[in-house]
Amino acid sequence: MDMRPKRKTEKRNSNKLKWHFKAENVHDFAWAADPFFIHEQTSLENGTILHFLHKNDSLNDNWKRLQSYAVKCFEYMNENYGEYPYKQYSIIQGGDGGMEYPMCTLITAEGSFKGLVSVTVHESIHSWFQGILGTNESKYEWMDEGFCTYAQYEVLNYLYKKNVLNPLYRQYKSYSNVAKSSYKEPLSTHADFYNLNYVYGVNAYNKGSVFLHQLGYIIGSEVLKTGMKKYFETWKFKHPKPTDFKRIMELESGLELDWYFEQFTQTTNTIDYAIAGVKSLGEKTQILFQKKGKNSNAFRYLSCHQ
Ligand SMILES: [Zn+2]
Numbered sequence: 001m002d003m004r005p006k007r008k009t010e011k012r013n014s015n016k017l018k019w020h021f022k023a024e025n026v027h028d029f030a031w032a033a034d035p036f037f038i039h040e041q042t043s044l045e046n047g048t049i050l051h052f053l054h055k056n057d058s059l060n061d062n063w064k065r066l067q068s069y070a071v072k073c074f075e076y077m078n079e080n081y082g083e084y085p086y087k088q089y090s091i092i093q094g095g096d097g098g099m100e101y102p103m104c105t106l107i108t109a110e111g112s113f114k115g116l117v118s119v120t121v122h123e124s125i126h127s128w129f130q131g132i133l134g135t136n137e138s139k140y141e142w143m144d145e146g147f148c149t150y151a152q153y154e155v156l157n158y159l160y161k162k163n164v165l166n167p168l169y170r171q172y173k174s175y176s177n178v179a180k181s182s183y184k185e186p187l188s189t190h191a192d193f194y195n196l197n198y199v200y201g202v203n204a205y206n207k208g209s210v211f212l213h214q215l216g217y218i219i220g221s222e223v224l225k226t227g228m229k230k231y232f233e234t235w236k237f238k239h240p241k242p243t244d245f246k247r248i249m250e251l252e253s254g255l256e257l258d259w260y261f262e263q264f265t266q267t268t269n270t271i272d273y274a275i276a277g278v279k280s281l282g283e284k285t286q287i288l289f290q291k292k293g294k295n296s297n298a299f300r301y302l303s304c305h306q
Contacts (some may be wrong), residue, residue, distance in 0.1 A: 025085070025237045026102035027134050032092045042067045044074055048084060054093035054109065062113045066091070069117045073124055073155050080225065081128050081151060082232030089127065091120055100126030117159065122152045133232065134239045138191045141200070142265065143245065146208010153209070168213050171206040178202045179270050187211070187265040211264055218260060219253035227252035269293075 023029065032053065040052045040063065050070050054063045070091060078084055086103050095106030098119040105123035109116050129147040130137060137144040153167035166172070178184050178199055185199050187207055194200040216224035231240070231248045246261050263269050272293030279286040 023103065026131070028101055030101035030104055030106060032094050032104075032106065037093075038063075040064070040067070042071060044071055044078075046078070048074065048086070049088040050074065051088060051090040053090060059109055062109065062116055065113060066116055066120060069159055070120055070124065072159055073121050076155050076158055077125060077128060077151065080154075081228055082132075082236065084127060085132065085236070089124065091124075098123045100130055102127070102131045118152070118156060121155050121159070122148060125151045125155065128232065132236045134237070135241075136239065140242055141191045141204035142187050142208030142211060143240070143242065145204040146206075147212055149205045150209040150212040166213075168209055171209045174202050174206040175210050178207075179268065184268045186268055214264070215249065215260065218257070219249060219255060223253045224249075
């Protein structure tokens with residue numbers, strides 16, 4: 001919502017004020033008020049204002065430090081995923097953990113500073129994946145939480161200058177644990193119909209982020225990057241479905257991606273190939289691939305020049 005509402009004094013009762021909030025292109029709203037809130041603000045170079053509303057307590061320093069991290073997060077997302085279209089965003093202390101809304105988030109902020117940064121980054125990125133790209137998060141939770149988690153760890157890698165080759169290694173591990181278990185379920189499961197809430201969490205957040213990372217492996221990370229911006233520009237303020245996202249990536253890469261989307265989102269099949277052996281044959285190297293899993297006897301040779 002616009003933090004500068006139009007104020008109107010009620011004539012019948014001069015002790016009361018009426019506040020009007022107006023917001024365009026939003027599909028949800030949240031509202032917070034507390035007479036003891038401290039209100040601080042900073043802005044991006046492009047003029048977008050970030051508001052911070054929090055209690056006056058021992059966490060004041062964390063809230064101050066958070067400002068520059070939040071600015072960098074928004075700048076990174078603007079540059080790499082598409083321009084945040086609203087004039088302001090509010091990070092408000094309250095709620096239960098962290099929850100996303102258009103133009104604001106409610107965060108408890110009771111943990112460590114790193115935790116506060118991580119939750120702020122995650123919830124802010126929901127402005128892109130949920131707020132602006134309004135995917136149905138019950139049906140396609142992986143396009144919402146998964147894409148958000150993917151960008152979250154990319155941004156955290158950037159903020160802390162970690163230069164980790166795969167910032168999603170924890171997400172891979174978590175997905176892999178479930179993929180090897182008997183309680184795995186397809187990514188296409190409706191959020192309300194998982195047998196285990198735990199598997200919903202792993203699928204939506206972790207397998208969803210692995211999906212995007214693996215897509216980058218197939219089409220190339222640079223193509224994925226330009227595709228994500230194209231996806232944002234094409235589908236902002238709309239309600240994209242998996243086929244809409246697939247079409248963007250197919251056009252961007254020139255590849256047919258049905259097989260990947262179907263196998264990764266509609267089944268619990270996993271990657272099942274491995275290198276079974278490597279042989280040196282003069283100027284050539286012969287690599288033996290093995291298809292593990294259901295057809296475990298399938299082997300194929302590939303020769304390549306050294
Ligand atoms: Zn989330």
